[in-house]
Amino acid sequence: MKQIEQVPTLTFLAKSRQIYKDPLPFHRENFKKYGNTFKISPKPGLLIHFTCDEKLTQHILQKNQKNFNKSTLQTEDLGKYIGHGLLTENGEKWRANRKLIQPAFYKKSISSLMNVMDEVIQEEIGKIKEDVATDVYEIFNDLAFKVVARSLFDFADIDNLDSKISRLQYITEKAQKTLIKELRIPWMKWYFDREWLSGKKSIPHSLSLIEEAREILRNIINNRRSGNKEPGDLLDMLLHSTYEDGSHMEDDQLIDEILVLFIAGHETTANALSFAAQLLAQHPETITKATQELQHLENENLMEGLMSMPYIKQCVEETLRLYPPAYVTDRVALEADSCEDVEIEKGSIWLVSFYEMHRRQDLWERPEEFIPERFEKEKAKSYRDFYFPFGAGPRMCVGNNFAIFEMVLTSARLLERFEVKPVHDTIDYHPLITLKPRNAQLIFKRK
Numbered sequence: 001m002k003q004i005e006q007v008p009t010l011t012f013l014a015k016s017r018q019i020y021k022d023p024l025p026f027h028r029e030n031f032k033k034y035g036n037t038f039k040i041s042p043k044p045g046l047l048i049h050f051t052c053d054e055k056l057t058q059h060i061l062q063k064n065q066k067n068f069n070k071s072t073l074q075t076e077d078l079g080k081y082i083g084h085g086l087l088t089e090n091g092e093k094w095r096a097n098r099k100l101i102q103p104a105f106y107k108k109s110i111s112s113l114m115n116v117m118d119e120v121i122q123e124e125i126g127k128i129k130e131d132v133a134t135d136v137y138e139i140f141n142d143l144a145f146k147v148v149a150r151s152l153f154d155f156a157d158i159d160n161l162d163s164k165i166s167r168l169q170y171i172t173e174k175a176q177k178t179l180i181k182e183l184r185i186p187w188m189k190w191y192f193d194r195e196w197l198s199g200k201k202s203i204p205h206s207l208s209l210i211e212e213a214r215e216i217l218r219n220i221i222n223n224r225r226s227g228n229k230e231p232g233d234l235l236d237m238l239l240h241s242t243y244e245d246g247s248h249m250e251d252d253q254l255i256d257e258i259l260v261l262f263i264a265g266h267e268t269t270a271n272a273l274s275f276a277a278q279l280l281a282q283h284p285e286t287i288t289k290a291t292q293e294l295q296h297l298e299n300e301n302l303m304e305g306l307m308s309m310p311y312i313k314q315c316v317e318e319t320l321r322l323y324p325p326a327y328v329t330d331r332v333a334l335e336a337d338s339c340e341d342v343e344i345e346k347g348s349i350w351l352v353s354f355y356e357m358h359r360r361q362d363l364w365e366r367p368e369e370f371i372p373e374r375f376e377k378e379k380a381k382s383y384r385d386f387y388f389p390f391g392a393g394p395r396m397c398v399g400n401n402f403a404i405f406e407m408v409l410t411s412a413r414l415l416e417r418f419e420v421k422p423v424h425d426t427i428d429y430h431p432l433i434t435l436k437p438r439n440a441q442l443i444f445k446r447k
């Protein structure tokens with residue numbers, strides 16, 4: 001069996017402050033030093049493996065996925081805030097709910113949401129100011145939240161939907177910030193646990209806000225059940241779907257799943273859109289090429305129109321290679337296992353770095369460069385085994401098609417309306433739970 005090198009604990013501890021701020025240089029440095037897999041032991045009895053090896057990744061996420069659960073970071077720490085939906089569950093409960101929810105995200109179902117999606121995108125893009133440096137993250141963050149919200153609850157039967165959506169956005173973002181504090185500065189948890197000390201920054205305050213969000217969602221569901229409208233939105237699809245035994249999802253579970261869709265679906269997409277807009281702006285030749293596809297926005301069937309924009313899709317795919325918003329994921333081995341000559345100990349934690357895999361010199365030509373053409377139809381097949389922006393295996397992102405259509409449509413509408421210029425010539429990021437852009441400023445001029 002191959003020996004996996006371990007970073008000396010003292011080296012890790014000495015760098016822990018820097019790792020909390022930005023773990024990516026630590027990952028890169030050790031992959032360079034030890035190869036595609038290394039491990040650390042932050043405390044006795046705890047082993048964390050880091051890998052950007054494509055075979056191990058396929059083994060963990062696909063081939064022997066039954067032996068690997070999500071870690072408590074996702075199931076308990078995140079679950080405390082957003083409940084127990086697809087993203088935060090393991091085992092049979094996850095499987096049954098995935099089966100019920102998945103059809104709502106098939107291309108056919110998404111196609112009925114395209115017009116609502118387009119309406120929101122155009123509304124939000126319309127708010128962009130001209131000729132001033134604008135942080136696009138703010139714009140895309142609102143846009144992506146509203147796209148998920150409106151796809152879930154199309155206007156049909158909800159009073160004050162806009163203010164309810166704003167409140168839900170405020171609450172879910174506040175809960176995420178509190179979770180990040182809990183994870184990044186665990187030694188201050190005693191302080192954040194006491195509302196009388198830390199007030200609105202406290203964990204109990206965020207949890208009470210989440211209760212408010214659950215109440216808003218409960219009212220929306222009750223309202224929908226008691227009315228006679230069926231607007232055909234995602235909520236409708238979920239209300240009508242059944243488990244294998246013919247039963248429907250309970251309201252509490254439905255609320256958990258909706259919170260998960262908000263959390264999983266909005267920040268990731270907002271990050272990717274911000275990186276994409278910056279990359280395009282920094283590569284004017286890609287904008288010239290993408291612009292040639294914009295006439296397909298006229299297609300009466302928007303989905304068909306988007307499918308006729310392969311180059312814009314390639315730009316999105318290349319963005320997700322360079323800046324995968326879900327830059328890592330983790331799993332815990334339930335039983336002892338092995339993959340080729342690597343031993344996998346029972347209980348060991350495996351952290352897969354999609355970010356590093358997407359930039360490996362031996363897998364990609366000129367990996368640090370933005371080259372959308374590498375995703376042309378015939379070439380794209382050759383990356384199937386090591387390109388995982390949406391994960392892999394049965395737990396692969398349920399919203400991947402939704403996200404791709406949303407990103408292609410947003411990029412197209414943006415380029416249709418504006419000339420886009422960069423403010424900076426580099427791209428700055430901030431790896432939190434997701435890989436977030438920092439200082440994503442651009443200048444827009446109406447065409």
Ligand code: HEM
Pocket residue numbers: 086087098148260261264265266268269272324325326329330388389390391392394395396397398399400402403
């Ligand atoms: C660019 C946008 C997105 C990216 C990069 C992304 C990435 C991912 C990744 C990597 C996973 C798998 C995590 C793992 O295996 O541990 C995942 C799961 C998930 N994503 Fe996405 N996602 C995006 C957009 C969306 C959207 C728009 C939705 C829904 C509206 C969504 C809903 C979910 C859900 C519910 C899961 C959990 C699936 C399960 O475990 O069965 N995501 N996403």
